[in-house]
Amino acid sequence: MALDNRLGCFCPHGDIHIEGKPGGPLSGLRFAAKDLFDVEGHVTGAGNPDWLATHEPATATASSVSKLLEAGAALHGKTITDELAYSLAGVNMHYGTPVNAACPDRLPGGSSSGSVSAVAGGLVDFALGTDTGGSVRVPANNCGLYGIRTSHGRIAKDGLVPLAESFDTVGWFTRDARMLARVGEVLMGPRAPLPTGRLVIATDCFDLVGEDVRAALQPVVQTLIAAVGPRHYVTLNPDSYDAWLAAFRHIQGHEAWQAHGAWITRTRPKMAPEIAERFDLGRQVTAAQLAEAQAVREKARQRLAALLRPGDVLCLPTSSGPAPVKNMTGAAEGAYRAAMLKLTCPAGLTGLPQVNLPLAKLDGCPLGISIAGLPGSDWMLLDLAEKLAAA
Template identity: 50%
Template sequence: MGAGALDGLSFGLKDLYDIRGRTAGCGNPDWARTHEPAAADAPVLQALLGAGAALAGVTHTDELAYSLNGENHHYGTPVNPAALDRIPGGSSSGSASVTAAGLTDFAIGSDTGGSVRVPAAYCGLFGIRTTHGRISLAGCMPLAPSYDTCGWFARDAAMLARVGRVLLDQKTPEAPQPRWLIDPALFRLCDDETAAALEAAVGMLGGAGVVPAKADTGFDPEAWKEAFRILQAAEIWRVHGGWVTAVRPEFGPGVRDRFRMAESITEAEIAEARPVRDRVRRTMTDLLGSDGVLLAPTAPGPAPVRGWDPVLLDDFRYRIIALTALAGHAGLPQVTIPAGLSDGAPVGLSLIGPRDGDAMLLALAERLSEALLTAA
């Protein structure tokens, strides 16, 4: 046994990250066919291996990470071990699946529009989207660089924090007593049963000192969702449009439609969307300060069942984005913790903290998870 902080632990790595001598497939066979093997390991992988963790394998992803469902047209859909009849969520679908199944101790994903937060909630896991720019994404396929972040999954909050001490290169602090905040408008986007489950979870946290004050985030679901859709798509086309045009890859139906949409985004649309993102950033900076933590739903409901109507699935996806866009637009860290069941499947409660408050959120997640277990 070595002296590394992660000795004895195994992990999965989303198929966007470079492994020396291997081509990251990024969920699409045409991508794998037209790209060269990596010359070096991604820094995230280097850090984990350097801390003594063992790479168990590469995990499934949606095509070029451009989906939140976890259903891959080419390679199939990973199992959701917490709800076998439901999708696992994406795009870090495989990383969530192997962690929830106990096949690895933790797994690495990436999160642009919810790709760690959403599958974590769907699969009953703890998950973190880190502060934008906090962890290097060198050696990881970019999607929309101004939103892309590193994230990871674990079955308990202690493991989530243990990985954080390595990737954030800092100790997990004593859990502080922050200013707890809640915006009821965010919860109104949830279905009734999910809202009730999350309300009950918040109530259970009172014994841990969580008595949130009402706050106004300026939540505007349609504007936030549209701004994210436009700005993300414009960046995706800027990054990948040349490859798509030259290679003409085969995409599954949903991903194909989103790339077509991305190609059509205009400069006028981008100019209209940018002020929305700027307003969210200013509002959240003022609201959170250095010690505020906002409680929010991770997703508006549990994972959809497999084979759900594509129209309903797309509508649900945009309701999710309206929620995940808060941390996305503002570049903030967000931790999701399991918070009960809705329709027999897991739902998640999120903690959104100030910029670079990642370690604080990990410490709070440990404390709150103990409170939820005790209350249950």
């Protein structure tokens, strides 16, 4: 059976169908996997035709995919990713831009663009993505889905094309909170939630977005206050988000070049100019810049560890606004990306889990708010998402 690709979310080489094990907890469900996850016997394309042409079929299936198949879910296609996952837009010059089913004139977000499109458009029940700098959280915000970036290291990354090892995490998208937790039961094991403590509202993160975004999110903040109870208003970053963002970019760029620089130098692949530029900037990161960035990262980790207690729920906007229109260019695009990354980089720098809650709208388009917690508090967040959905 050929894939239904009316949304342009499946990659041309991704027409893969593997039935799940009968009788499992996810039997009867279909999922898709971002084209960074290995499937035995198939070449993982990583969003770039030259990568596809220069790599052999995988000899094993990524354990995250295998666990879902063992649990009974059927793999229903590989989905488009931005090239080597190095973008948050959802635009791929080789394979196209998957449709944002919630707002078709707007970008789906990347780099898990195909996965978010397939779920939002109802073609699968859930889909695997990855999140390095926001690649689950931003698409979930843009398309009105639940999405989780798991604690760094919580889910094994074997059989996964890397981007930046110390940031890369496995995540997934669903249309409802219960499904988000059902997938978590397979990938993370039995529920082990902490009771929620305080709702910690990062006021400086809300200051990073426009007044219209704050107004649209305020009713959701009130819902969270009612659900969690005690609340505490904090400045998440007393220093500078510019400094946190620079540290994120330097470490990510360096690690991305370490992962793929040799292949890029040898193959000279055809890449979108902005992707090629990011890799080239990573190549140029100096030892001094890297050391400074690592020091900023350590300070950020210490700040979060001092600020949050076990059970605390950190609340912040997921992104700087709704999905941008497809034709946004130039200065507007740069400003949007920088504002967005300032909101997504804290979790990457500190290894936090973060869940997008698709509970608001602005200008008729989805707008997400995020809950996060100390590393390892993934189940607390999934349980709270379910509680809010049931309210």
